[in-house]
Amino acid sequence: MSEEFESRLRAALRPVAPSPEFTRNLIARVTADKRTEANTPGGRRRNPKATAWWLSAGMAVSLLMAVGVQQHLQERRETERGLEARREVIEALRMTSQKLNLAYEVIKSQSPSLADDKPGV
Amino acid sequence: MRNCILGLFFALIAPTLVWAAPSPRLVLPEFTALAQKATESVTITLDAALLAMAGRFLNGNDPQDAATQEILKGLQGIYIRSYTFDKDAAYQQSDIDAVRNQLSAPGWNRLVQTRSRKSQANVDIYIMVVNNQATGLALIASEPRQFTIVNIVGAIDLDKLHKLEGQFGVPKLDIDVPKAPTPSVKK
Amino acid sequence: MRILCALDKDKLTLNEAPQGFSDEHLAKARAGDTAALALLIRAHQRTVYSLALRLLGTRELAEDLTQDVFMQLNGNLKSIASNTHLLFWLRQVTSHRAIDQLRRRSRIEMTSLDDEVQLVGTADGGDPLLQRHLQQLLLELSPPARAVLLLRYQEDLDPVDIARTLDMPVNTVKSHLKRSLEILRQRTPPPERRRCEDKST
Numbered sequence: 219m220s221e222e223f224e225s226r227l228r229a230a231l232r233p234v235a236p237s238p239e240f241t242r243n244l245i246a247r248v249t250a251d252k253r254t255e256a257n258t259p260g261g262r263r264r265n266p267k268a269t270a271w272w273l274s275a276g277m278a279v280s281l282l283m284a285v286g287v288q289q290h291l292q293e294r295r296e297t298e299r300g301l302e303a304r305r306e307v308i309e310a311l312r313m314t315s316q317k318l319n320l321a322y323e324v325i326k327s328q329s330p331s332l333a334d335d336k337p338g339v
Numbered sequence: 340m341r342n343c344i345l346g347l348f349f350a351l352i353a354p355t356l357v358w359a360a361p362s363p364r365l366v367l368p369e370f371t372a373l374a375q376k377a378t379e380s381v382t383i384t385l386d387a388a389l390l391a392m393a394g395r396f397l398n399g400n401d402p403q404d405a406a407t408q409e410i411l412k413g414l415q416g417i418y419i420r421s422y423t424f425d426k427d428a429a430y431q432q433s434d435i436d437a438v439r440n441q442l443s444a445p446g447w448n449r450l451v452q453t454r455s456r457k458s459q460a461n462v463d464i465y466i467m468v469v470n471n472q473a474t475g476l477a478l479i480a481s482e483p484r485q486f487t488i489v490n491i492v493g494a495i496d497l498d499k500l501h502k503l504e505g506q507f508g509v510p511k512l513d514i515d516v517p518k519a520p521t522p523s524v525k526k
Numbered sequence: 527m528r529i530l531c532a533l534d535k536d537k538l539t540l541n542e543a544p545q546g547f548s549d550e551h552l553a554k555a556r557a558g559d560t561a562a563l564a565l566l567i568r569a570h571q572r573t574v575y576s577l578a579l580r581l582l583g584t585r586e587l588a589e590d591l592t593q594d595v596f597m598q599l600n601g602n603l604k605s606i607a608s609n610t611h612l613l614f615w616l617r618q619v620t621s622h623r624a625i626d627q628l629r630r631r632s633r634i635e636m637t638s639l640d641d642e643v644q645l646v647g648t649a650d651g652g653d654p655l656l657q658r659h660l661q662q663l664l665l666e667l668s669p670p671a672r673a674v675l676l677l678r679y680q681e682d683l684d685p686v687d688i689a690r691t692l693d694m695p696v697n698t699v700k701s702h703l704k705r706s707l708e709i710l711r712q713r714t715p716p717p718e719r720r721r722c723e724d725k726s727t
Contacts, residue, residue, distance in 0.1 A: 223711050224679065230657040231680040233572035234579065238378070238425075240589055245567050247593065248600050249560040303385065303393035308407060310383045310417045314489045315500050317480040321462035324453040 361446025363467045363475020364416060365490040368437050373422050373430055383419040390414055406499070413494035421487040430486060435479060438488055439463075442477055459483050549609055556603045563603075566612075567596055573613070573681065574620050580676055581624035583665050591627070595620050617681060618691045621673045628669040656714075663710050670694070674702040675710075 235241070374380045385393070394411055397404040424430065442449070442465045451464040460482045467475035476497070478489040547569035554562035574595050579588035598619060599606075606612045664672055670692065677688045685703065689696040 220707075220711075223707075223714070226656065226714075227660060227675075227679045227707075227710065228682075230660040231576075231580070231676065233576040233680060235572050236575045236589060236592065240592075241568065241571060244571070244593055244596060245564045248567060248596050249563055251597060251600055297396075300392050300396040303389045304396040306383055306385055307390065307393040307411065307417065308403070309381075310385060310419050310489075311407060311410060311500065313381070313383075313419060313421065313487065314417075314478065314491070317462060317478055317487055317489065318464070318497065318500060320455075320458075320460050320480060321451050321453045321464060324455045324458075324460070324462070325451070 377422040379423040381421040385417040416492035418490040427483040625669045671702040
């Protein structure tokens with residue numbers, strides 16, 4: 219009787235897996251943590267000085283900086299777009315190559331004499 | 340005189356020749372319904388401008404980037420749709436027919452058709468050749484739980500492309516497919 | 527744009543526990559091989575996740591704890607000597623952290639039990655109502671008693687190993703087991719009677 223209940227308990231407590239999405243995210247996070255260095259951002263704060271006789275100079279400097287920052291942000295956005303495009307290109311070519319390889323493997327398995335031939339056009 | 344007549348003849352038919360030139364760019368559906376069912380979907384649309392932008396960020400000194408740069412030469416576009424499902428037969432072949440039908444248009448030649456009973460993967464590769472030059476590639480790979488459509492516009496070197504896999508940091512896990520765990524009902 | 531898994535084989539392993547995680551893989555993971563690390567996670571996620579889920583009671587908390595445990599493992603891999611040690615470490619850290627969390631919480635949420643039932647029902651095709659019932663009872667046990675029961679009947683550890691894992695005297699482990707089993711057995715009707723009750727509701 220006791221053994222039967224314990225069997226039922228074991229059956230009810232069989233390990234379960236998390237969702238595939240969670241697993242993927244977990245692996246990505248842990249392996250990324252392994253690869254990247256801790257990269258704490260600079261965290262430099264700018265404390266605007268509000269004394270009277272710095273005010274106009276401060277405004278002029280702020281204006282110049284705003285222009286400069288805007289340019290920098292624009293460049294940064296373009297860099298990000300470019301890097302994203304690069305990533306997409308690499309992924310696209312990798313996927314295409316993988317599917318080509320799928321076909322190549324089938325051809326290779328069916329025609330051993332062609333195994334050394336170059337695929338493609 | 341004869342040259343004038345010949346010139347006139349070609350001038351007259353030239354527009355029709357241009358008009359009849361096939362386009363290597365396929366019209367890829369959005370697959371909205373399938374995307375909702377899919378556990379993963381990949382949509383890549385890279386036109387000439389984006390390819391050029393990407394090219395500027397490739398480092399010629401890096402082997403992977405250099406290989407990619409080689410392949411990108413002459414390309415005008417890369418378009419991919421790929422959907423993965425969590426069960427077999429979640430999509431129908433008729434879902435892909437809208438794309439296949441375009442590949443029966445003049446200009447497209449089927450280069451490879453593979454059918455694998457082992458992996459149940461079917462791969463069809465088409466190429467468009469104009470004036471003895473490859474101007475486009477189309478690939479349709481259908482597997483039990485995934486289908487992928489690739490359309491590349493421009494001159495593509497299949498051999499270089501085939502050799503790319505393994506260069507992108509994709510780990511090649513030399514592990515046998517594990518068996519499903521047996522229930523651990525122990526005494 | 528989401529990155530597809532590189533190989534179809536990976537899709538097959540995501541929801542299963544591959545048995546092929548060897549000491550060689552562990553050595554590679556310790557050396558920084560991310561593929562081996564990914565394999566380690568796949569091989570052991572069920573243990574960690576199931577312990578966390580059944581100790582904490584909700585999927586969200588279980589996922590958080592699972593992630594924390596593997597991140598902590600990541601930082602301590604060099605100190606893991608073998609696969610046996612690894613399993614011991616995972617069970618110990620998961621149990622201790624879950625018990626600590628439970629001690630800080632005043633209320634156990636039971637809203638996600640339907641999710642648990644679906645998971646377990648799918649995994650082994652057993653009776654989901656019975657599983658739900660047992661899991662509800664499990665959540666009513668004290669955290670240490672729950673941990674003892676899980677390590678015994680989910681992980682199949684003997685009382686000595688459970689005592690070592692939880693830093694608990696062996697006799698305490700045995701007491702927890704005896705009392706918990708009595709409670710569960712008394713409050714779980716036998717299969718025949720339970721089926722009649724299901725039909726009537």
